[in-house]
Amino acid sequence: MDRMWKVCAVCGSGDVTFANTASGWLAGQEYMCKNCGYVGPLLIEVDSEEKERMQKRHKAASGKGTFK
Numbered sequence: 001m002d003r004m005w006k007v008c009a010v011c012g013s014g015d016v017t018f019a020n021t022a023s024g025w026l027a028g029q030e031y032m033c034k035n036c037g038y039v040g041p042l043l044i045e046v047d048s049e050e051k052e053r054m055q056k057r058h059k060a061a062s063g064k065g066t067f068k
């Protein structure tokens with residue numbers, strides 16, 4: 001069985017951390033992607049194959065980016 005990864009919905013990076021929002025618990029939990037700078041509530045869960053596909057797609061779209 002393949003392991004699942006929680007990755008950035010924008011670039012597919014697994015390098016995602018919690019973001020502290022000023023309005024605290026009322027705002028709900030948000031995440032920050034260290035790769036593309038995305039901040040928001042959305043993380044998606046994918047297998048390693050889909051994770052790689054997303055990263056390639058994002059890399060092609062942005063023309064740059066760190067690849068892990």
Ligand SMILES: [Zn+2]
Binds near residue numbers: 008010033035036
């Ligand atoms: Zn990202």
